Amino acid sequence: MKKILVSFWFVTFLFSVEHLPAQSTEGDLLVGVWEPSHGKARVKVEKIADKYFGKIVWLREPNDPNTGQPKVDRNNPDESMRQAPLKGYRLLKDFTYSGKKEWGNGTIYDPENGNTYSCVIKARDENTLDIRGYVGVKTFGRTDVWQRVTIKK
Amino acid sequence: MLRISLLFVILSAALLACTGGGEKLSMETGKVVLLASGPLYEGSNTATVEWIPAPEAVSGKKITSARVSKIRLMGSGEYADLFSDITFSLAAPGADMRRVGVLNPVAVGDSIWELQVADEQKNIEDFFKGKPITLVADVNLKRDLEADLNLTAEVVFETENKK
Numbered sequence: 464m465k466k467i468l469v470s471f472w473f474v475t476f477l478f479s480v481e482h483l484p485a486q487s488t489e490g491d492l493l494v495g496v497w498e499p500s501h502g503k504a505r506v507k508v509e510k511i512a513d514k515y516f517g518k519i520v521w522l523r524e525p526n527d528p529n530t531g532q533p534k535v536d537r538n539n540p541d542e543s544m545r546q547a548p549l550k551g552y553r554l555l556k557d558f559t560y561s562g563k564k565e566w567g568n569g570t571i572y573d574p575e576n577g578n579t580y581s582c583v584i585k586a587r588d589e590n591t592l593d594i595r596g597y598v599g600v601k602t603f604g605r606t607d608v609w610q611r612v613t614i615k616k
Numbered sequence: 617m618l619r620i621s622l623l624f625v626i627l628s629a630a631l632l633a634c635t636g637g638g639e640k641l642s643m644e645t646g647k648v649v650l651l652a653s654g655p656l657y658e659g660s661n662t663a664t665v666e667w668i669p670a671p672e673a674v675s676g677k678k679i680t681s682a683r684v685s686k687i688r689l690m691g692s693g694e695y696a697d698l699f700s701d702i703t704f705s706l707a708a709p710g711a712d713m714r715r716v717g718v719l720n721p722v723a724v725g726d727s728i729w730e731l732q733v734a735d736e737q738k739n740i741e742d743f744f745k746g747k748p749i750t751l752v753a754d755v756n757l758k759r760d761l762e763a764d765l766n767l768t769a770e771v772v773f774e775t776e777n778k779k
Contacts, residue, residue, distance in 0.1 A: 511664060512707040512750040520660050533700070535720065543735040546720045548701045551660030551754045557712045570712075 490560030492586055496520065497609040499594070505612055508555065515566060517555030525550060538577030549574055558584060571596045580604070589615045638680060638776040643673050645771045650689075650753050652765040658757050663767050666748040674744050678778040682740040686772040687717040687731040689753065695765075697724045700756045704731055704769075707750040711742035744775070 493515050496507045505521035527534050534549040558569035564586040571582040571594065580596035587593060590611040597604025645667050652663035687704050701720035707713040717731035743749045753767055 507660075509662065511662070511713075511752060512666075512748075513709050514707070514713075516707075516713065518660055518662075518754065541734055541736040543732060544715065544718055546732070547703050547715070547718045548720055548756060551701070551703065551756050553705070553713070553715070553754070 489562075489564075490515070490566070492564065492589065493558070493560075493566055493584065493592075496612040497592060498612055499609050500607050506555065506609070513559075515555070515558040515560070515569070516553050518551055518553040519549055520551070522550055536574055536577075538574060540577050555582070555584075558582075638778065641673075641775050641777060642685075643669060643773040643775055645751070645769065647768050647770055648751065650751060650767045650769055652755075654761055654764045656757060656761040656765055658759055660754060660756050661765065663753045663755065663765055665751050665769070667751055667771075668748045669744060674746065679741045679744045679775050680778050682744060682773050682775040683737045684716040684733055684740065684771060685774045686770070687733060688770045689729045689731065690768040690770075691727050691729075691766070693727055695767075696727050698755075698757055698759065698761065699729075700758050702729060702731060702756075703754045705752040705754070706740070706743055707752055708743045708745075709747050710745050711739065713752070714738070714740060714743075716740075740773070741775070 491510065493508050494510060496505050497517070498505050503523045504519050506517040507520040508515055508517040510516075522534065525533055535545060536547045536549060536552060537545050539545050539547065552572075552574065554572040554574065556570050556572070558566040561567045566584040569582050569584070570579050572579045573596075580598060582594065582596045583601065585593045585595075587608075592609040592611075593606050594609055595601065595604050595606040648665050648667050650663035650665045652661050684706075689702065689704075691698075699722040701722055702718070703715060703720075704717035705713050705715045714734075714737065716734050716737060718734075719729050719731045722729060751769055751771065753769065755765070755767075
């Protein structure tokens with residue numbers, strides 16, 4: 464009887480261990496390197512503290528044409544942070560996976576104007592994302608399509 | 617005239633009662649090691665470590681405000697000409713990631729780096745809710761590194777606690 468009970472708990476444990484990471488694996492579809500439609504940058508999405516973050520890892524024009532130096536976050540509202548480099552800049556922040564290939568509760572930063580917008584991400588497929596930035600309600604926003612740089616087959 | 621004076625005294629007392637009750641404390645991480653698993657390639661890389669504030673520093677206290685006042689990173693001599701810039705952030709499950717420090721450019725030859733701390737630091741107190749805080753260092757590497765990257769960090773927080 465004891466053996467049966469132990470086996471039961473072992474099977475239950477195995478099931479729960481197998482079941483729990485399944486959610487996070489599905490959410491990890493977002494991890495990778497993505498290119499926005501303008502093609503001027505590439506963004507690497509990684510997972511930190513159970514949330515998803517995307518940082519710029521490649522710029523088509525890495526240097527500021529006026530200074531010849533690497534581009535910095537010159538439009539940041541916080542003047543003390545304007546020396547932060549754009550390469551490595553984390554512009555997608557704090558996304559959590561909400562199921563059905565959608566990530567929410569995050570923000571997207573536009574270095575062109577220094578504004579931060581609420582954002583939702585939806586995967587059309589393994590290699591295509593709809594990135595919707597908005598202010599207030601989702602209806603009033605703009606969607607950009609990002610493509611995975613290294614296509615998953 | 618007496619009424620106006622009385623009103624002024626009452627308002628001052630109320631203002632003092634609202635603002636003067638906090639206990640200001642300094643909280644240090646001590647030396648913690650941030651790791652990025654190698655090999656690492658030229659460009660942006662991320663080193664992280666989870667840090668849990670000492671229970672006696674947070675238990676039974678309500679931290680009403682907090683800010684980072686100092687960020688110091690240290691590395692081995694081989695890192696002396698490896699970084700072009702460093703940014704430092706905080707992350708935690710119950711809080712939005714905050715960038716709190718930057719050093720750009722990184723001077724050649726140094727192996728201890730004092731980061732410029734952000735003037736604006738919103739809701740840093742959200743990180744002190746009993747969950748581990750992830751310290752995040754983003755470094756732009758000038759060249760590939762065929763090994764792990766280890767950075768020792770010392771971070772100082774200034775907190776105000778409700779008595």
